Each structure stands twice: as structure tokens, then as C-alpha cells.
Amino acid sequence: MTSVSPTTTAGAAVTAGGDHPLYDVQREIDDLDAVIERVGGPVLLLGMSSGAVLALEAVARGSAVSALALYEPPFVVDGTRPPLPADYVDRVQAAVVRGNAAEALTYFLTVGLAMPDEAVAGMRHTPVWAAWEAAAPTLPYDGQVMAGTMSGRPLPADRWRSVNVPVLVGCGSAGETYMANGAKELASHGDNYTLHALPGQNHNVDPRALAPVLTAFFTGS
Known part of the structure; x- marks a missing residue:
């Protein structure tokens, strides 16, 4: 099974197809689907930070994914940090x-x-x-x-209801409280979600700590 990983760095989520004056999240997903088609899906998908939210959205919209791993989607679901302003x-x-x-x-x-x-x-x-x-x-x-997910309110209950593949939701035990709380809430959305806290890790997770967790999840071992 092939693995694919959409990630973001310093918030830079830019489509493989290039920039465009009118941004649409669907174009990000279209690019991901093109990669999946190229490698021969379904794939094992990893998303980190806001890339985790993009990966979750892609699966909800029907991308060919057999298992999904997410690390610290930066949801703000309570008052542990200020929410994003509406503007x-x-x-x-x-x-x-x-x-x-x-x-x-x-x-x-x-x-x-x-x-x-x-x-x-x-x-x-x-x-x-x-x-x-x-x-x-x-x-x-x-x-x-990230629209609507950093408001300080609970995550929308129906937004990812169509996600029925196994989902691993990771967070770091030494990371930001708001991210851990967001991960916990997401993991409560269904029996197909599993929460895993990585000891001593934060948002800048050590790949050597993350890799064995992903391997175990993706191989079912």
C-alpha cells in the first residue's frame, strides 16, 4: 500500500498545480487525487498540522484512502488559547x-x-x-x-461524518494544550478514530518518535 503525506510549513498550503488568484480547497484535494491516481490508490495518508485538516477533508470528499493518520491538527475547541478572529x-x-x-x-x-x-x-x-x-x-x-475549526467552539459534528476509514489522531504530550484538546475531541467522533499521545513530543515532532507509531497503525501490528 502506498503512503502519501500532505503537510504544511509555516502555514504554506500551496497546490502542486500552482498558485491561483481564487483559492479553493477543492483544488488542493484535486492535486492529491491526481497523485493518488498516479501511484495507484487507495493509499495510506498522513497529514500534519493544517495538512492534517486538509487530509481529513480529502477523505471526507471521497479521496481513495484506506487509512488516515493525523498529527496535531491545530483545532481550537475551547478557551485554552484565543480563537481566530472572524476576519x-x-x-x-x-x-x-x-x-x-x-x-x-x-x-x-x-x-x-x-x-x-x-x-x-x-x-x-x-x-x-x-x-x-x-x-x-x-x-x-x-x-x-482551517475555516471554522479554530473558533474556540466544538468541532462541527457532521463535517467529517463520511470518513469511515481507520483514523489515527496523534498529539504530543509536551505540546500545546489546545492542540491536545482538539485531537481528543476529533478522536471522539467515531469508533474508527484512535487517539495516540507521543511522550515528550510537541508540534515539531521527532520523526524517530512518530515513525514506529505510524508503522504500527498502517500495518495493523
């Missing part, structure tokens, strides 16, 4: 349209990821900052993938 995507998009990548990225980090201002200030002097600024035009896409 979050609009504000990020406005900064992008103005050509102010630094403003868009800063807003994503401080509001989207709830990072302290001082931490973000320190990151501006690291080599990764330039790469993240280059990805800033895709940040509104990340917000659209």
Missing part, C-alpha cells in the same frame, strides 16, 4: 495584497499560532524568516483550510 483570513490577505509579507507573516505567527510578540521578534533575525516571508502569499490558504 483573520481577510486581514492576512489584505497584508499580502499590499505586498507586506512581513506583516502577513507576523499576524499569522502572533494571531494564527498565538506566539508571543517577543518570540516572533527574535525569529526575524534567523535564516528561516526570509523563507517564511517568501511563503507568505499562501498564508490565507492555510486559513481557509
Whole structure:
């Protein structure tokens, strides 16, 4: 069985088919379906961070997946961190349209990821900052993938009802409380969901800790 992994980095969820003025999550899924068709599905699918939500959405919309593993979808389902403002995507998009990548990225980090201002200030002097600024035009896409799931309210009960394949929902025991709570709530949505907390891990999970968990899940061992 082939494995495929949609992930996002610094919120950059960009389609394999290229950028487009009018973003649509369905085009992300169309790209994934093209990969699945190419390799010969159904596949074992791994999604991480907001890529986990994209993977979940793809399976809900009928992508050929036989088992789904998700790591720390960044849901906000309670008051353990501030929810996203209703105009979050609009504000990020406005900064992008103005050509102010630094403003868009800063807003994503401080509001989207709830990072302290001082931490973000320190990151501006690291080599990764330039790469993240280059990805800033895709940040509104990340917000659209996450739409309605970072509101501080429970997850929509019916949104992924059609997902009936085995689903592993992973989180780190040393990570953010809000992500752990979101993972727990998602895992409560059906008997086909299994929650697994990785000891000592956070959102930046060590592949050496994650790999054996995925292997056991995907092989049924």
C-alpha cells in the first residue's frame, strides 16, 4: 500500500498545480487525487498540522484512502488559547495584497499560532524568516483550510461524518494544550478514530518518535 503525506510549513498550503488568484480547497484535494491516481490508490495518508485538516477533508470528499493518520491538527475547541478572529483570513490577505509579507507573516505567527510578540521578534533575525516571508502569499490558504475549526467552539459534528476509514489522531504530550484538546475531541467522533499521545513530543515532532507509531497503525501490528 502506498503512503502519501500532505503537510504544511509555516502555514504554506500551496497546490502542486500552482498558485491561483481564487483559492479553493477543492483544488488542493484535486492535486492529491491526481497523485493518488498516479501511484495507484487507495493509499495510506498522513497529514500534519493544517495538512492534517486538509487530509481529513480529502477523505471526507471521497479521496481513495484506506487509512488516515493525523498529527496535531491545530483545532481550537475551547478557551485554552484565543480563537481566530472572524476576519483573520481577510486581514492576512489584505497584508499580502499590499505586498507586506512581513506583516502577513507576523499576524499569522502572533494571531494564527498565538506566539508571543517577543518570540516572533527574535525569529526575524534567523535564516528561516526570509523563507517564511517568501511563503507568505499562501498564508490565507492555510486559513481557509482551517475555516471554522479554530473558533474556540466544538468541532462541527457532521463535517467529517463520511470518513469511515481507520483514523489515527496523534498529539504530543509536551505540546500545546489546545492542540491536545482538539485531537481528543476529533478522536471522539467515531469508533474508527484512535487517539495516540507521543511522550515528550510537541508540534515539531521527532520523526524517530512518530515513525514506529505510524508503522504500527498502517500495518495493523
